[in-house]
Amino acid sequence: MHRTVRGMPALMVVALSAGLLTATAPTAHAAAGASLPFTSVEAESATTTGTKVGPDYTQGTLASEASGRQAVRLTSGQRVEFAVPSAASAVNVSYSVPDGQSGTLDVYVNGTKLAKTLTVTSKYSYIDTGWIAGAKTHHFFDNARLLLGRNVQAGDKVAFQSTGTQVTVDVADFEQVAGAAGQPAGSVSVTSKGADPSGNGDSTQAFRDAISSAQGGVVWIPPGDYKLTSSLSGVQNVTLQGAGSWYSVVHSSRFIDQSSSSGGVHIKDFAVLGEVTERVDSNPDNFVNGSLGPNSSVSGMWLQHLKVGFWLMGNNDNLVVENNRVLDTTADGLNLNGSAHGVRVRNNFLRNQGDDSLAMWSLNGADSNSSFENNTISQPNLANGIAIYGGTDIAVRGNLISDTNALGSGIAISNQKFLDPFSPLAGTITVDGNTLVRAGAINPNWNHPMGALRVDSYDSAINATVNITNTTITDSPYSAFEFVSGGGQGHPVRNVNVTGATVRNTGTVVVQAEAQGAATFRNVTATSVGAAGVYNCPYPANSGSFALTDGGGNSGWSSAWSDCSTWPQPGQSNPDPDPGSNLAKGRPASASSSQDVYTPGKAVDGDANSYWESANNAFPQSLTVDLGSAKAVRRLVLKLPPSSAWGARTQTITVQGGTDASTSSTVVGATGYRFDPATGNTVTIALPSSTNLRYLRLSVSANTGWPAAQFSEVEAYSTS
Structure with missing residues (x-):
């Protein structure tokens, strides 16, 4: 069990559709999500002697945090067998075991048992954040990876069998891993400075010495396991490079912790595995805490079991974060925490975050001209997939987000400030080409739903221009688009344009309008709408009305929910109004x-x-x-x-x-x-x-x- 430690409010994200995870196109113009080196297969679509659990969207249940809201439970001797979708030599498995338990899964390839087993544990799961209103015990799943030691081909069978511990298997990622890269010419190897690749000795000083020696050049991290017992600082004008994230592994819960840097830092191609088992917001238990400095980059990294992957403060101008995997963090995957300019976060895969998977928070200064592009986000279990809290001229493009839970939407565009000084949304906020699958949840604090895509005037009016274009929203458990003033003060949401959206199988309504303000909708088509097209009931009731302007080309969502005194439930029919009732009572x-x-x-x-x-x-x-x-x-x-x-x-x-x-x-x-x-x-x-x-x-x-x-x-x- 993990004790709770007081900290700041949190937010989160989730992802993945049934069957194979693919970056499907929201429209013909672009594909959504990252180009990934692996293919994911859902356990519920595999062959099993176990028991399928879910689907379920109830906060605090195992299935609600699973990819696709379904998984397979194995008891001793039961197995789940996957048909490999393409050539692979490695697998990463998302799983859950009961709190306080650990064990192994036997691994079979085409019926032959491997000598290797897959270790499973609850050590990094079951997180409690009692200081976050509405949070329950969450973060049930974890990830475990294994090099199979052989190549398997498309159609081969890879099975996992419980050896005693109950294991719930969610999804398996199959990957063809390239061989280890060789040392770059002229680089300084950490082993030449005394680093221990066995993982037994403390390699912290060896890393520091290599960084000092390689200024302007490359620090080489050969294949092996390296233990760091304290964080690195003063990192600037250097490249830290490994042989690949499956080969070069650094064990550290605090890799880089520095408030400033002259920049030119490039980190790539190794893994950083932490030992964070709870969320303590006052602790810098992050891969990067602070600043890498201007014109830096991070790519090809595997980051796991940390509080936050990237908690970025200070000068990170023109930073590029791309082609990374961020798994099993107890809080955010990445948070641009004020004053970031020209930052590009693209083509990353994030799974099982305990807060927002990707966030920009304009504290102390406005993030500006920065973007989240073509990322795949799966299974955030407390907050949003992507959250933009203030900032100027921000873009969210081409992302694939699925399975958000509890306190989050797939995408949130918000003026929730948390702390001061805060810079509200300004300029143009571009939300283009995103695909949201099973995104949105019941907010336990509001006791009503959060939409798949939320625009929220939480602490102040939204006066920026918000352009939401080319969006696909599929299987939202509740609404597709939500406009709300989440702080309950009735601040307006203005200047919103929704153009070109496809909404399929939304549980309640297409548009959930709960704030005063206005939005224009063009070419928004909906099919299989659960209750009604529009719920238009601003809160508080006397705060003004929300105007939905029909810009043409809309279809499938013309009806309105008729009773503002009740929330529509998924699939509920629109109630027939009492012919003797006052139609104006409680209306905007x-x-x-x-x-x-x-x-x-x-x-x-x-x-x-x-x-x-x-x-x-x-x-x-x-x-x-x-x-x-x-x-x-x-x-x-x-x-x-x-x-x-x-x-x-x-x-x-x-x-x-x-x-x-x-x-x-x-x-x-x-x-x-x-x-x-x-x-x-x-x-x-x-x-x-x-x-x-x-x-x-x-x-x-x-x-x-x-x-x-x-x-x-x-x-x-x-x-x-």
Whole structure:
């Protein structure tokens, strides 16, 4: 068991579709995800004598954290057998064993048992983060790799058999591993400085001496296992190079820890395996903690069992992080933590992160002109696949993200600041060509879903231009696109354009709008929508409305969820509205102006004692209520507070409306209506039988009792 240690809030990610993992194209224009040296095969698609578990999306269950939300449980003597998809000489297996247990799996190739076994353990699993609201014990899976010692061909059978310990097998990655690379000419080998390739001795000083000797050149890490007992610092103007990540292995939980560097650091082609078994946010238990300096690069690395792969602060301008594997971190895979400019993170594979797999967090300064491109992200188990927290001119392109869990979406574009000073989103945020599979989850703090792709004005309004293009969202358990102010303050989400999206088999709705603001949708097509096309219920209820502009080419999601008092459940039918119910109650309301605390939402909150009042001495004024979808409206009931303190008055009202936010027509022309406390300060207006409205607008041009427009309740009914 792992003790909990107090730390900062966390966020995370997950991934992988059933069967073979392939970087499928969201549209014909580009493939999503990384070009990987291995092919993944799901255990549930293999032959087994064990028991399939899942699918399940319930937080805290084993299947909910599995790739494809399914896996295969093996008890003693049971096996799972994979058909190898292509020539391979090595395998990496994602698995889980019960907490506190360890063991081995026997390995068979075409029925012949190998002398080698695959070690499995719970040592790096079952993480508790009690300081993170809504977190449960998580991080159930781990990865174990094995060189088979022989080549297998496409169609050959590789089986894993339990030898006593219960093992749940999730996915197997089959890889043809090239031979070990040779030492570059002129390089300084760490073994020449006394490093021990057996892994028994402490090689820390040998690495430091080699780095000092090789300034401007290459430090060579030959095949072997090297133990480092403390971190490296002062790393600059040097290349650290291994023989390949399957051959050169450094055992260290804190590889580089430095606040600054002159840069020119290039790290490539070896593995760093840590011993991090819990998350302690105050500890620098990271592959890189701090700065590599400008114009540096990291490539071909295998990073595993660390808190964070890359926790990057300070000057990392023009850093390139590519072709790496980051597995089983207790927190983020990579976090650009403020003031990163021109950084490119591309073609990486990340699996089983305990927070955001990839994040940019603009703390102390704005990350700018940086991108996450063509990465494959699988099974983050607490937060988002990719999260952008503030920053200027950021791009998220061509990524494949799957199986997010608990507190995360596949992609989050957010103004959640966590700490100050924070730089909110600015400029243009480009989200293009991404594929999201089974992304989104029930947020236990909100007790409602998070969409596969979320735009979140958590701590402040989103004023950047957010362009979301060429997106594929498949099998989202809940919604596809979510617009929310997650901090509950009702900050607006503005300037969002969603262009060219394919949504298939979404569990609830295509668009989950819970903030005031606006977005334009073009060429967004949906099939097999679970409940309704749109859930449009901004929170708080009086915070204003969210306008969805139809830019053309949309299909398959025109319906609206009709009841803002309930969340749609996956596959739930849209409830038939009660013909006697008030269609306007609790719906988003906006106004041309409001006075002090007398905001538009007070006119639709069901309380006749609270009221909306416009700016004074400035007629005409209008109040607009979004009914969610076009509805037949036959009768309006307008109220002022019933208190006798409200003297009788006449308001001149024009009833207008339409089926979209930008155009409306007159339903009932300007008429004086008398509100009299003797008759309950209530007015009823009959509408023509042909009236069909989504947006109900009441325009007030005069009021004999007060120099402003006033309503305590606006009620709309489908009955005459």
